[in-house]
Amino acid sequence: MLGFFSNKAVHPLADAREARRIVAEIASREPQSAVEDASAWLESLAAEESFKLAQRLELTIKLDEAAVAQARRLGRDYPASTGGSRAQESRQWQVGIDYWRLLVAAYLDCIARYHAAEKEEDAVRPQLPLVYGRLINALAAKLKWKQFRYVAIEPEFWQTLGGIYLVAVEAKAAQKPMQLYPGGGESTIEAEYLKVLVFHAASMDKLQPLQIEIAERFIAYFLPYFSLIRELRKENVYWVDVSKPLPPTRLARVPEITPTLRFFDGTRAVEAVGKTIEQIRSEGRVPPGINLGAQYDIGTAIPVLKHLALCWAPKPPMRSNVRHRIHSALKVVNGLVAVHERLSGRNSGTEGVEEWVVDDVSLGGFGAHVTISRNDWIRIGAVVGMQPEGGDNWLIGVVRRYVRTGPNQGSVGIETLSKSPRAVFADAGGLWTEALLLDIPEVGEYARMALPANALEEKVALVFAIDDKNARLHPRETVETGSDFVVANFFVQSFS
Numbered sequence: 001m002l003g004f005f006s007n008k009a010v011h012p013l014a015d016a017r018e019a020r021r022i023v024a025e026i027a028s029r030e031p032q033s034a035v036e037d038a039s040a041w042l043e044s045l046a047a048e049e050s051f052k053l054a055q056r057l058e059l060t061i062k063l064d065e066a067a068v069a070q071a072r073r074l075g076r077d078y079p080a081s082t083g084g085s086r087a088q089e090s091r092q093w094q095v096g097i098d099y100w101r102l103l104v105a106a107y108l109d110c111i112a113r114y115h116a117a118e119k120e121e122d123a124v125r126p127q128l129p130l131v132y133g134r135l136i137n138a139l140a141a142k143l144k145w146k147q148f149r150y151v152a153i154e155p156e157f158w159q160t161l162g163g164i165y166l167v168a169v170e171a172k173a174a175q176k177p178m179q180l181y182p183g184g185g186e187s188t189i190e191a192e193y194l195k196v197l198v199f200h201a202a203s204m205d206k207l208q209p210l211q212i213e214i215a216e217r218f219i220a221y222f223l224p225y226f227s228l229i230r231e232l233r234k235e236n237v238y239w240v241d242v243s244k245p246l247p248p249t250r251l252a253r254v255p256e257i258t259p260t261l262r263f264f265d266g267t268r269a270v271e272a273v274g275k276t277i278e279q280i281r282s283e284g285r286v287p288p289g290i291n292l293g294a295q296y297d298i299g300t301a302i303p304v305l306k307h308l309a310l311c312w313a314p315k316p317p318m319r320s321n322v323r324h325r326i327h328s329a330l331k332v333v334n335g336l337v338a339v340h341e342r343l344s345g346r347n348s349g350t351e352g353v354e355e356w357v358v359d360d361v362s363l364g365g366f367g368a369h370v371t372i373s374r375n376d377w378i379r380i381g382a383v384v385g386m387q388p389e390g391g392d393n394w395l396i397g398v399v400r401r402y403v404r405t406g407p408n409q410g411s412v413g414i415e416t417l418s419k420s421p422r423a424v425f426a427d428a429g430g431l432w433t434e435a436l437l438l439d440i441p442e443v444g445e446y447a448r449m450a451l452p453a454n455a456l457e458e459k460v461a462l463v464f465a466i467d468d469k470n471a472r473l474h475p476r477e478t479v480e481t482g483s484d485f486v487v488a489n490f491f492v493q494s495f496s
């Protein structure tokens with residue numbers, strides 16, 4: 001009852017001993033539970049007005065430090081959940097994005113209170129460079145979690161990010177080395193800002209969640225090969241106006257010159273990536289000096305490095321085929337099993353069929369606007385069956401690009417794998433396998449086939465009948481793998 005008649009804060013974090021216990025407990029928990037707890041305390045702290053600025057900032061910093069390791073592990077572990085339960089994946093994603101959103105809000109609140117304060121400025125001022133660095137680091141994590149679900153990045157994100165960097169520049173703190181977190185290496189506010197710009201320049205909407213996580217780790221490793229400069233030079237590849245709500249953009253033409261304009265290029269980084277790929281191939285492993293957070297085989301790491309090199313190259317990747325603008329409906333089914341059922345005639349109903357709107361087409365694929373279904377199955381690397389409006393034929397494709405443009409809307413890019421696929425029931429050494437023949441078989445040549453992910457076995461031929469002919473195909477190299485399928489080249493031994 002005494003608390004009702006006292007100005008003393010009764011919030012648990014207001015008691016130093018209780019705050020230490022709470023922080024220690026967060027640090028000792030497993031990742032998701034720790035991040036959920038830290039989020040709850042950040043939210044509680046934001047709602048409590050009794051804290052003075054210095055104490056509020058100190059508690060925000062301590063909660064951040066207590067949860068940072070688990071929050072990073074949650075980001076590392078999240079991609080593994082994308083192949084399981086949708087509900088579990090969504091829950092884990094929400095926990096991750098909420099934490100970084102709340103941490104960003106907490107640091108922004110402290111900065112706003114600092115500028116509004118009068119008496120506490122001197123006590124808080126020495127900590128501001130650390131706050132700026134932590135805030136940019138938190139914005140970077142928030143960006144990664146949004147990319148995990150291909151959520152469009154709002155202009156306000158870039159306005160906030162650039163604004164914090166400019167404040168640090170004006171305070172002459174942007175290039176001063178600091179240790180962002182205990183036990184971590186040295187960094188600078190400018191390096192943390194540049195890291196976000198380079199991450200965005202890496203076209204994460206074309207990568208799967210695991211590849212995004214690996215790419216972020218590689219970016220941290222190759223960051224010393226980048227520099228942020230004010231001068232317009234011929235080697236510049238990207239530019240950004242720090243004061244505007246715009247992301248970094250390729251330097252196709254010279255932008256309006258302003259004091260807040262910055263440039264960076266990845267020429268040296270591309271060279272370093274090339275050497276790293278050669279080293280990985282020669283050693284058969286990722287070099288120990290590159291911390292990817294976990295052990296990944298070279299087949300997982302090298303495609304990410306190649307993607308980064310393409311994005312950072314002085315000349316952007318060119319489209320292999322001309323795109324034509326159209327507006328046409330497209331029926332779509334998801335997954336190898338559903339595609340096989342359509343092509344084999346076992347399912348001709350409307351269940352599981354979605355309708356997308358194609359807005360551009362080329363020899364290599366489609367660009368389409370989609371309404372995201374309740375299943376929310378669209379992922380980079382997903383195999384899809386497609387039936388153009390007015391046709392009765394089905395095409396096979398793979399989602400290569402994906403961006404959520406709204407709560408229930410998205411934009412996808414699909415690469416066409418086959419315009420005349422055939423469903424076959426193949427004998428794989430005594431086991432019957434549902435497969436898709438992507439090319440017309442010719443004896444002595446190679447033909448691609450798509451099979452369930454666990455159905456491809458080395459040296460086990462596929463035997464099947466098609467068009468009154470018997471075919472025998474032997475597996476060779478794997479072309480592509482997905483969550484539920486594998487595409488491989490097969491040598492056509494006989495087809496008669």
